[in-house]
Amino acid sequence: MKVSFLDLRGPYLELKDEIDQAIHRVVNSGWYILGEEVDAFEDLYAKYCGAAHCVGVANGLDALHLGLLALGVGPGDEVIVPSNTYIATWLAVSHTGAVPVPSEPDRGTCNINPVDIESIITSRTKAIIPVHLYGQPADLDPILEVARRYGLKVLEDGAQAHGARYRGKRIGAHGDAVAWSFYPSKNLGALGDGGAITTNSSEIAAAVRLLRNYGSRKKDGNEVKGFNSRLDPLQAAVLSVKLKHLDEWNSRRRYVARQYLQKLVDLDLLLPNVPEWAEPVWHLFVVRSRTRDELRAVLNAREIATMIHYPVPPHLQPAYADLGFVRGAFPISEEVHETVVSLPIGPHVTDSEVEAVVNAVRDACL
Numbered sequence: 484m485k486v487s488f489l490d491l492r493g494p495y496l497e498l499k500d501e502i503d504q505a506i507h508r509v510v511n512s513g514w515y516i517l518g519e520e521v522d523a524f525e526d527l528y529a530k531y532c533g534a535a536h537c538v539g540v541a542n543g544l545d546a547l548h549l550g551l552l553a554l555g556v557g558p559g560d561e562v563i564v565p566s567n568t569y570i571a572t573w574l575a576v577s578h579t580g581a582v583p584v585p586s587e588p589d590r591g592t593c594n595i596n597p598v599d600i601e602s603i604i605t606s607r608t609k610a611i612i613p614v615h616l617y618g619q620p621a622d623l624d625p626i627l628e629v630a631r632r633y634g635l636k637v638l639e640d641g642a643q644a645h646g647a648r649y650r651g652k653r654i655g656a657h658g659d660a661v662a663w664s665f666y667p668s669k670n671l672g673a674l675g676d677g678g679a680i681t682t683n684s685s686e687i688a689a690a691v692r693l694l695r696n697y698g699s700r701k702k703d704g705n706e707v708k709g710f711n712s713r714l715d716p717l718q719a720a721v722l723s724v725k726l727k728h729l730d731e732w733n734s735r736r737r738y739v740a741r742q743y744l745q746k747l748v749d750l751d752l753l754l755p756n757v758p759e760w761a762e763p764v765w766h767l768f769v770v771r772s773r774t775r776d777e778l779r780a781v782l783n784a785r786e787i788a789t790m791i792h793y794p795v796p797p798h799l800q801p802a803y804a805d806l807g808f809v810r811g812a813f814p815i816s817e818e819v820h821e822t823v824v825s826l827p828i829g830p831h832v833t834d835s836e837v838e839a840v841v842n843a844v845r846d847a848c849l
């Protein structure tokens with residue numbers, strides 16, 4: 484049985500009538516930049532996240548970048564980032580002129596380990612970016628506590644965690660701000676690029692609003708050297724439709740994750756560890772295997788797609804050669820990158836697909 488990694492068309496087909504209507508509404512409105520559709524989505528998403536404000540931007544990288552600028556991060560600053568993350572988290576720091584300072588992950592969750600953060604704080608440290616990686620919330624309380632003690636800002640990277648909860652409360656306003664991506668494959672995905680910032684701070688929200696639109700509050704007034712990074716109203720309209728279904732889609736992901744956790748437990752595989760305070764939304768289901776290439780080959784032969792998130796850590800990418808990190812600089816992250824495999828998961832994975840994946844993984848591991 485052929486199993487694709489993620490069915491990107493499934494969500495559209497399930498909501499085709501509603502999404503088509505939303506798209507036609509925007510096309511017929513004659514209004515194609517910002518405006519009512521973007522405002523409406525921002526209100527809905529802020530409420531969903533339990534945040535006072537949401538500001539839509541063009542993509543997740545810009546959400547991180549403009550979020551850091553709004554927090555006052557710039558040249559000469561250091562920002563603590565996970566050594567194990569998608570490179571966007573680091574790039575946003577670099578684009579402000581600040582330097583990313585990596586911190587190693589916890590071995591069980593692969594998320595930033597709060598215990599290590601304090602030891603790398605310097606007089607230049609300005610902010611911390613915890614990433615809620617694979618849809619699993621980072622351990623925010625100890626991170627926020629260290630940040631308070633040292634006067635640091637906290638910008639969360641929520642790109643993989645729409646709807647996840649930390650100690651019962653939705654990700655959206657624990658730190659100073661949260662950066663979101665609505666890249667099509669995310670749990671809440673647009674039909675193209677999209678992003679947002681959520682925050683309880685009216686100052687941060689106002690700063691991002693300026694930055695996303697040429698530094699302009701009103702026509703022909705430019706208060707700061709801003710960017711063009713606006714959430715497209717077509718995407719906002721689609722996202723407003725999809726948001727209504729996010730909880731149900733996340734619970735379908737949870738159901739798939741439960742099957743994998745139960746049916747693969749006895750194998751020589753490291754399954755994701757879920758701390759008791761975490762309610763993950765399973766953006767990815769990442770297992771670790773010392774023989775992952777063999778495991779992937781068995782699944783591949785049965786036409787079951789897998790992926791690696793991510794094969795090369797940011798500190799070993801050519802883009803970061805300037806920081807001078809060598810192999811071995813972040814051994815936990817490197818071990819994670821060398822052993823991870825992501826199994827198919829999504830709201831449109833069927834029971835028989837789960838069964839095919841489970842059987843193939845079992846056959847490969849026994």
Ligand SMILES: *Cc1c(COP(=O)(O)O)cnc(C)c1O
Pocket residue numbers: 542543544545568569571572614640642643664665666676677678
């Ligand atoms: C997807 C992603 C981003 C970037 O989002 P884009 O919308 O593709 O720019 C940032 N951080 C993490 C952890 C992501 O997974």
